[in-house]
Amino acid sequence: MANANCPECEGVIELADGSFVAGEIIDCPDCGVELEITSVQPLTLELAPEEEEDWGE
Amino acid sequence: MTIKVAILGASGYAGGEVLRLLLDHPEVEVSQVTSERNAGRYVYSLHPNLRKRTNLQFVPSAALEPCDVLFSALPHGEAMERIERLSELAPKLIDLSADFRLHSSDDYVKWYDRPHANPSWLERFVYGLPEINREAIRGADFVSGVGCNATVTNLALWPLFRADLADRSHGVIVEVKAGSSEGGAQATPSSHHPDRSHAVRSFAPVGHRHTAEVLQALGAAQDPLAVHMSVTSIELVRGVLATAHVFVKPELLEQGFALKDLWKAYRGAYGEEPFIRLVREQKGVYRFPEPKILAGSNYADVGFDYDPATGRVVAIAALDNLMKGAAGTAVQCMNLMCGFEETTGLTFSGLHPA
Amino acid sequence: MTIKVAILGASGYAGGEVLRLLLDHPEVEVSQVTSERNAGRYVYSLHPNLRKRTNLQFVPSAALEPCDVLFSALPHGEAMERIERLSELAPKLIDLSADFRLHSSDDYVKWYDRPHANPSWLERFVYGLPEINREAIRGADFVSGVGCNATVTNLALWPLFRADLADRSHGVIVEVKAGSSEGGAQATPSSHHPDRSHAVRSFAPVGHRHTAEVLQALGAAQDPLAVHMSVTSIELVRGVLATAHVFVKPELLEQGFALKDLWKAYRGAYGEEPFIRLVREQKGVYRFPEPKILAGSNYADVGFDYDPATGRVVAIAALDNLMKGAAGTAVQCMNLMCGFEETTGLTFSGLHPA
Structure with a gap:
């Protein structure tokens, strides 16, 4: 298991070895923010660029 | 071996919700449920969601027999008057009313505009919110409900x-x-x-x-x-x-x-x-x-x-x-007090869409 | 020994409801849930009531592996196109869509304004309403859902x-x-x-x-x-x-x-x-x-x-x-088809007040 902390909420993210590749986008299980896998060994994550959905209430 | 549990004042929403949960609780047998006004009537006449789930009928509180756990869901002010008698009916008591939530009788007078009927009992009750009071509840015999x-x-x-x-x-x-x-x-x-x-x-x-x-x-x-x-x-x-x-x-x-x-x-x-x-x-x-x-x-x-x-x-x-703000938390406390797994009977996940 | 169950098209309300029920079903392990649009995302991102209940993530339908029971909750018209392939994935299939509810392909054309893609399969499906079709469902491998x-x-x-x-x-x-x-x-x-x-x-x-x-x-x-x-x-x-x-x-x-x-x-x-x-x-x-x-x-x-x-x-x-009119009845049919007690995982009594 590879793990790293979510840059947004510091939640622990665990990924089974070999189940992910660099550049892949995953969701943080705690805060749901989209993260980009910037390296595999060691596992590093960055906030994926994504546009903020406008609710327009 | 299931435990016998009775509900005092089960005609209201909180008491009815405790009943709904206990009917689906693997460790519990609901022995009696009381309501003065509705004595003799089937519980589902007031709780239609419980049709076909139980043929229990309301009994007057005078008919209450000793049991393992007693939930009290009477209107505010009733339990504190009758606590001596109630405490003889079961070794463990959970009162959903506001009567025993506050530790200090001065606070009680201040917020509820009347003196407490049995102030000595206040310190014998533990405030029943597991998330901030779990260990005290685990070892307690008398636990209060929580305000929603x-x-x-x-x-x-x-x-x-x-x-x-x-x-x-x-x-x-x-x-x-x-x-x-x-x-x-x-x-x-x-x-x-x-x-x-x-x-x-x-x-x-x-x-x-x-x-x-x-x-x-x-x-x-x-x-x-x-x-x-x-x-x-x-x-x-x-x-x-x-x-x-x-x-x-x-x-x-x-x-x-x-x-x-x-x-x-x-x-x-x-x-x-x-x-x-x-x-x-x-x-x-x-x-x-x-x-x-x-x-x-x-x-x-x-x-x-x-x-x-x-x-x-x-x-x-x-x-x-009615759940985390009352009956659900009360049953969660019962699980802790009786040594059952804390989530027993409380795994319904809510609905979406609702 | 639990059975492996997958849900094809689990991002909608009916598929989400089947998932909610199966997560609390003692005989079942949910192996996969599919959604093309949401592949890779946690199921609770679409079904917030399932937060903390599962860490399952949607997979694309192409990734579906063989299992014991396959629920299909795809939009109308999809299952009938793909039934040959789907029937190879699991010995028992329950399709919640309208594709296999009607016995006659003429009726299908009349009510759904298009020819049925696989009319020969219509007679292999049993209409999945246990209250009027229990014995047929008990012995069936292919069961349709019901319209609410x-x-x-x-x-x-x-x-x-x-x-x-x-x-x-x-x-x-x-x-x-x-x-x-x-x-x-x-x-x-x-x-x-x-x-x-x-x-x-x-x-x-x-x-x-x-x-x-x-x-x-x-x-x-x-x-x-x-x-x-x-x-x-x-x-x-x-x-x-x-x-x-x-x-x-x-x-x-x-x-x-x-x-x-x-x-x-x-x-x-x-x-x-x-x-x-x-x-x-x-x-x-x-x-x-x-x-x-x-x-x-x-x-x-x-x-x-x-x-x-x-x-x-x-x-x-x-x-x-969504329950007796769709997912609940579908799980009831699964219980019958797999020889489980018919009410397993379906005992929630509804709420009052609600």
């Missing part, structure tokens, strides 16, 4: 005070939005459908009694905290949402307090809690806690937001006032 | 036709009042809150497709029956109520047909049914079936009234369109 508006407020704020992040001198302002089932099963002019529908009604701008339990949970003798609660009735039957406004300690602001610190405080307080879910998401419709998807479940959803420009933390919590 | 408006109508009327009390020449007029979740998870102009709220909207005065299933269940080849359905959208999310109007056979009227004959017919049809409750009471607020206390439960409440002056029977039924 107090609980949603306490669960929203607890991590901030546990981690000592809040500027106590600033006090707390909390706005509670509440559903109609908080008013109970008794019809009143204000619950008349044409007047209650689509209400956005300032029910209690000040002086709501549940404030006492928030002061008790978050207050500290040596460092008083001002809690300012306002309750607004909204278009909802089950469910309550609290939006609490707190300010971060100045010294922490200087050290660069940020959202991550809130995650740390909330995860630290609730990471292992079976019934608390942290909800703060970037996408989707339900990004912050919301009551309607919690109806019938024992979950409390807790979230937060932060305004770095002013240091204001907005702590948000939602729950079902 | 059809089911509430069928369950209201079935005892009358089973006991041959109705004057078939008169036909049946049925008015269905339906909640917004029948429209599914996709937002449309008509589901826009400011327009959908407080609607009392004549959604389908004539030609509702579910009529086909009522004709199939109650019709008889040699003695055709006219079923006239109208659907009105009302202020509700989950839930549907059917009010059906039928006239007693003239000869029975002459023999002094009375209310107790209706009790006899309904008890005869439903006395042993675990999920049907007969509701016709003199007192209380809920004297006839009503959907709101059924939300989340697999119950259908069925009742009736009778006007001796005209011989008109009013048959009334209520259910949760």
Whole structure:
């Protein structure tokens, strides 16, 4: 298991070895923010660029 | 070997909800349920959702026989009058009313405008909110219920005070939005459908009694905290949402307090809690806690937001006032008191859409 | 030894409801759930009530692996195109869509305005309403789901036709009042809150497709029956109520047909049914079936009234369109198909108040 902390909420993210590749986008299980896998060994994550959905209430 | 459990005052919403949960609880046999007015009638005549689930009939409280656990869901003021007699009926007692929630009889007089009938019993009761009082409840024989508006407020704020992040001198302002089932099963002019529908009604701008339990949970003798609660009735039957406004300690602001610190405080307080879910998401419709998807479940959803420009933390919590705010928490306490797995009989996840 | 179950198309309301039920089903392990659009995302991002209950993530349908039971909850028209491939994935398949509900491909073309993609499969599917088809379902490998408006109508009327009390020449007029979740998870102009709220909207005065299933269940080849359905959208999310109007056979009227004959017919049809409750009471607020206390439960409440002056029977039924009208009935069929106790994982009683 590879793990790293979510840059947004510091939640622990665990990924089974070999189940992910660099550049892949995953969701943080705690805060749901989209993260980009910037390296595999060691596992590093960055906030994926994504546009903020406008609710327009 | 199941335990025998009786419910005193089971004609109301809270008592009916305890009954619904216990009927599906693998360790429990519901021995008796009482209602003076409805003695002899089938319970499902008042609780139609329980049709075909039980043929239990209400009995008068005088007919109550000894049992292993007694839930009391009588109107406020009844249990404290009858506590001596009730305590002889069962070794473990859980009272959902407000009679034994406050530790100090002075507080009771102040908030409930009458002297407590049995003040010596106050210290024998443990406040029944497992998330902040689990070990005391585990070993207790007498446990009080919790107020729904107090609980949603306490669960929203607890991590901030546990981690000592809040500027106590600033006090707390909390706005509670509440559903109609908080008013109970008794019809009143204000619950008349044409007047209650689509209400956005300032029910209690000040002086709501549940404030006492928030002061008790978050207050500290040596460092008083001002809690300012306002309750607004909204278009909802089950469910309550609290939006609490707190300010971060100045010294922490200087050290660069940020959202991550809130995650740390909330995860630290609730990471292992079976019934608390942290909800703060970037996408989707339900990004912050919301009551309607919690109806019938024992979950409390807790979230937060932060305004770095002013240091204001907005702590948000939602729950079902009849479940996590009353009956669900009471059954959770029973599980702890009897050594059952804490989530037994409380795994319904709520509905979506609802 | 639990069985492996997958859900194809689990991002919608019906698929999400099957997932909610299976997560709490003691005999089942949910192996995979698919959604093309949401592949890789946690299921609770679309089903927030399932937060903290599962860390399952959606996978694309191409990644589906063989399993013991496959639920398909794809949009109408998909399963019939892909049935050959799907049937290789699991020995037992339950399709919640409308693709395999009708036995005759002519009926399918008539009601769904397009030819059936795989008509030979129609006779291999059993119509999945246990209350009128239990033995066939028990032995089946391929079972269809049920339409919610059809089911509430069928369950209201079935005892009358089973006991041959109705004057078939008169036909049946049925008015269905339906909640917004029948429209599914996709937002449309008509589901826009400011327009959908407080609607009392004549959604389908004539030609509702579910009529086909009522004709199939109650019709008889040699003695055709006219079923006239109208659907009105009302202020509700989950839930549907059917009010059906039928006239007693003239000869029975002459023999002094009375209310107790209706009790006899309904008890005869439903006395042993675990999920049907007969509701016709003199007192209380809920004297006839009503959907709101059924939300989340697999119950259908069925009742009736009778006007001796005209011989008109009013048959009334209520259910949760996502549960007894879809996912609950589908899981009930799985229990029958796999030899589990029929009520397993389906004991939630619904909430009151709600």
